[in-house]
Amino acid sequence: MTALATERKxxxxxxxxxxxxCKGCEICVQVCPKxxxxxxxxxxxxxxxxxxxxxxxxxxxxxxxxxINVEEVEANA
Amino acid sequence: xxxxxxxxxxxxxxxxxxxxIWCPGCGHGIVMQALVRAIHNVGLSQDxxxxxxGIGCSSRASGYMDFDTIHTTHGRALAFATGxxxxxxxxxxxxxxxxxxxxxxxxxxxxxxxRRNIGITCICLNNNIYGMTSGQFSPxxxxxxxATTAPYGVIDxxxxxxxxxxxxxxxxxxxxxxxQARMLEKYITNALKNDGFSxxxxxxxxxxxxxxxxxxxxxxxxxxxxxETSVSVSKAAAMTPAELEGKQVVGELWNSPRPEYAxxxxxxxxxxxxxxxx
Amino acid sequence: xxxxxxxxxxxxxxILEGALAAGMRFYAGYPITPSTEIAELAAERLPKVGGxxxxxxxxxxxxxxxxxGSLAGVKxxxxxxxxxxxxxxxxxxxxxxxxxxxxxxxxxxxxPSTGLPTxxxxxxxxxxxxxxxxxxxxxxxxxxxxxxxYYLTIRxxxxxxxxxxPVILLTDEVIGHMREAVSLPDPSELTVAERRKPTAPxxxxxxxxxxxxxxxxxxxxxxxxxxxxxGLIHAEDGFATSNPKLVDQAVRRLxxxxxxxxxxxxxxxxxxxxxxxxxxxSYGGTARAARRAVRMAREKGLKVGFYRPITIWPFHDxxxxxxxxxxxxxxxxxxxxxxxAREVERVAHGTTTVIPVTKVTGEILxxxxxxxxxxxxx
Numbered sequence: 001m002t003a004l005a006t007e008r009k010x011x012x013x014x015x016x017x018x019x020x021x022c023k024g025c026e027i028c029v030q031v032c033p034k035x036x037x038x039x040x041x042x043x044x045x046x047x048x049x050x051x052x053x054x055x056x057x058x059x060x061x062x063x064x065x066x067x068i069n070v071e072e073v074e075a076n077a
Numbered sequence: 078x079x080x081x082x083x084x085x086x087x088x089x090x091x092x093x094x095x096x097x098i099w100c101p102g103c104g105h106g107i108v109m110q111a112l113v114r115a116i117h118n119v120g121l122s123q124d125x126x127x128x129x130x131g132i133g134c135s136s137r138a139s140g141y142m143d144f145d146t147i148h149t150t151h152g153r154a155l156a157f158a159t160g161x162x163x164x165x166x167x168x169x170x171x172x173x174x175x176x177x178x179x180x181x182x183x184x185x186x187x188x189x190x191x192r193r194n195i196g197i198t199c200i201c202l203n204n205n206i207y208g209m210t211s212g213q214f215s216p217x218x219x220x221x222x223x224a225t226t227a228p229y230g231v232i233d234x235x236x237x238x239x240x241x242x243x244x245x246x247x248x249x250x251x252x253x254x255x256x257q258a259r260m261l262e263k264y265i266t267n268a269l270k271n272d273g274f275s276x277x278x279x280x281x282x283x284x285x286x287x288x289x290x291x292x293x294x295x296x297x298x299x300x301x302x303x304x305e306t307s308v309s310v311s312k313a314a315a316m317t318p319a320e321l322e323g324k325q326v327v328g329e330l331w332n333s334p335r336p337e338y339a340x341x342x343x344x345x346x347x348x349x350x351x352x353x354x355x
Numbered sequence: 356x357x358x359x360x361x362x363x364x365x366x367x368x369x370i371l372e373g374a375l376a377a378g379m380r381f382y383a384g385y386p387i388t389p390s391t392e393i394a395e396l397a398a399e400r401l402p403k404v405g406g407x408x409x410x411x412x413x414x415x416x417x418x419x420x421x422x423x424g425s426l427a428g429v430k431x432x433x434x435x436x437x438x439x440x441x442x443x444x445x446x447x448x449x450x451x452x453x454x455x456x457x458x459x460x461x462x463x464x465x466x467p468s469t470g471l472p473t474x475x476x477x478x479x480x481x482x483x484x485x486x487x488x489x490x491x492x493x494x495x496x497x498x499x500x501x502x503x504x505y506y507l508t509i510r511x512x513x514x515x516x517x518x519x520x521p522v523i524l525l526t527d528e529v530i531g532h533m534r535e536a537v538s539l540p541d542p543s544e545l546t547v548a549e550r551r552k553p554t555a556p557x558x559x560x561x562x563x564x565x566x567x568x569x570x571x572x573x574x575x576x577x578x579x580x581x582x583x584x585x586g587l588i589h590a591e592d593g594f595a596t597s598n599p600k601l602v603d604q605a606v607r608r609l610x611x612x613x614x615x616x617x618x619x620x621x622x623x624x625x626x627x628x629x630x631x632x633x634x635x636x637s638y639g640g641t642a643r644a645a646r647r648a649v650r651m652a653r654e655k656g657l658k659v660g661f662y663r664p665i666t667i668w669p670f671h672d673x674x675x676x677x678x679x680x681x682x683x684x685x686x687x688x689x690x691x692x693x694x695x696a697r698e699v700e701r702v703a704h705g706t707t708t709v710i711p712v713t714k715v716t717g718e719i720l721x722x723x724x725x726x727x728x729x730x731x732x733x
Binding site (some may be wrong): 094123124125129139140144145146147149150151156157158159160161162163164165167168185186189190301309339342345346348349350353 | 380403407411413421423424426428429445595646722
C-alpha cells in the first residue's frame, strides 16, 4: 500500500428523508447498494445504516417524491 | 468535497406544492427529476423557460416546477408550445406529456411539431396506461396486456413513438426507462442542447393501474423488468426482428440537426422585408 | 380629414388591416372558406412588420397556438368559419378560463355541419355565446360594413386586452367577401390598448387576483414571474382548487367581469326609435338590408325605427328593453331560425310582439322581404 492510499479519510454522508414527501414506495430501499435505508413501521423510508453510505445518490435520484437529500459531511475531525 | 452528480434539485421545484399527487412508486417523479437535473446541466434560466403540459397524470408535472408553467388541454400541449415558441423564440420551451396525451388525442400535433422541427423539447412519460382515468389502455399499451377497457387483453398494436417522430422529422430522438434515470438525464441534456424538435420517450411505471392489473409486482419490480427488456441501440443493430420482439431499444436513436422552424421563419421575415415573396 | 387614405377593400382584408393596426403580431390559422383570405394576408403582411404567421395542422391547434402566443406576450389572433369555430371551442374555453386575451374571427357560413361553405349565414350567434362548456362571459362584435369590420377588429383587440377575454368578431360571408371603399385613418389617430403589466413585485403578485373591474393582470411568460396557468378551476395564485368558496368566486368572476362592465363594452346603432311603432332589430350583413327596408317604410309613412347591436354579446337587456318598450312589434330579420329573436323575446317578456324574419336558403335577406314583414304588422 502506498502512503497516499492509507492517508485517505473515509467520506461521510448524511441521508435526510422528508417524511412529508415520502409515500413509502420502497424504491430507495431497493436501489441502495449498501442497505442504508429500510422501511419503518409507519411505512416511511428510514436511515438505518448511515456509515456504509457511499454517496452514490441512487436513493435521491430514484426517489419519485423528491423526499431524499444526500449531502457530504465536510469532515475535519 | 462535493458529491459527483449532486445538483440542487429543490431550487427548480415549487416546494410549497409538494408532495405531488402521483401514487406511491409512480415513475413520473423520477423522470421529472431527470428533467430538472438536465435543465441544471444545460444552465437554462428559470425565468426564460416555459414548461407546457397537457392532461393526464404526467401533465401534472408542470405545476410542481418553478418556471413559467402551463397545464393545457388534453393532447394540445405541443400546439400551445408551438404558439409560445413562435411568438417569442427567445424562450426555452419544454413539453411534458403522457403516452395517451401525446400519441392518441395529441397524435396529430406530435407529428407536425416533429415535422416542423420547432425548437421544443418534448418528454413523453410513457407508462403504457391512462392513469388519471384509472387504467384504460393507451396507444402504447402492449398487445395482450389488460386494462379496464380491454378486460380480455388489448388487440390494438402499440405505437413505437420514437420511430413515429423520427419519421415525421424530429432532429433528436432518444428513449430510456426510469431505471436508467442517469441515462435519461443525459439524453434530456442533449435534447435541450439540440436546436430543433427533440423527443425523449421515458418509459416508466404505473404500479397502481398497469402494474396491478397485469400482476407486474411493485414499482421496483416494474422498473427492473423495463430495464431487463431494454436493448441498447448498438446491440439492437445486430438483432433480428424476432429477437427484438417484446423488447424496447434504448439510447440515442436519432441525432441529425436540421434548421429550426422559428429560425427558418426569421428568414421569411428577412425575405418579406426585402420585398420578396408573391 | 387629414391623413386618411381611401381604398377599395374586401371585408376579410379590412379585418387583417385592422388587426395589424391594433398591434396583432402573431397569427395561427387553418384554411377554411370563407375566412381563408385573412390567413393568406396574414402570411404575407405579418413578416413585413416583424410579426409571425403559422399555418397549424388543424383548427384546434391554431386556437391553442394563439393562446400560447398571447401568453408569450404577443397580441394574437386566428380566423375561421362554422366547422372550424366548433373545433375552436375547446381552447377558446381555455382562453376564457385563463383570462387570456386573443381575437377570433368567425366569418359565418351556412350550417349545420359543413353546410354551405360559400353561402352567407348568421347561424353561429348562440354558439358564439355558449359554444364552450361551462359558465362564462364573452364579447362578440358584429360589423355590417367593410369599414366597420376594420374598426371593430381594432376594438376587438382593445376590449380583449382591457378585459382579458377572447373577443369574437362575429361577421358573415356577406361582409367578409364584399368590397367597399374604406377610409383608413393614420395609425396615430387610433386608440390602441396595450397589455397591462403587474406592479407588485415578483413572488408577491397573484396572477389571477382581480382588479376593481374583476379583471386580473397576468404577467407574460418570460417576464420572470414564474407563474402557473391551468384549465382547472384555480385560485388567485393560479393553482387548481376545489375549495367551494374559491370555485364559486372564480366561476362567477368570468361572467361578472363582462356583465359588470357592459356599458363600457356595449355599442348599438339606434335610428328613429323615439316615434316608432315598430322597431327592426338587425345586425351584421343583414342589417344593411334592414336599414334599407326601414327607409322604404318611412317613405311610405310607416313609423319604423332601427336598432342595430354592434356588440352582440354581452346582450344589453336594459337598452334593448328601452328601445322596444311600448312598441307594437319588434321585427328581427336574421339568417338563422331566430337565434337573436330568442334573446329579444326574453327581454320583451311578452310586452312587445316579437316577429322573427328568418331565412336559411343560403341567400341573403332582401329589403323587400323585410319591408313585407313590416307591412304585415297592423
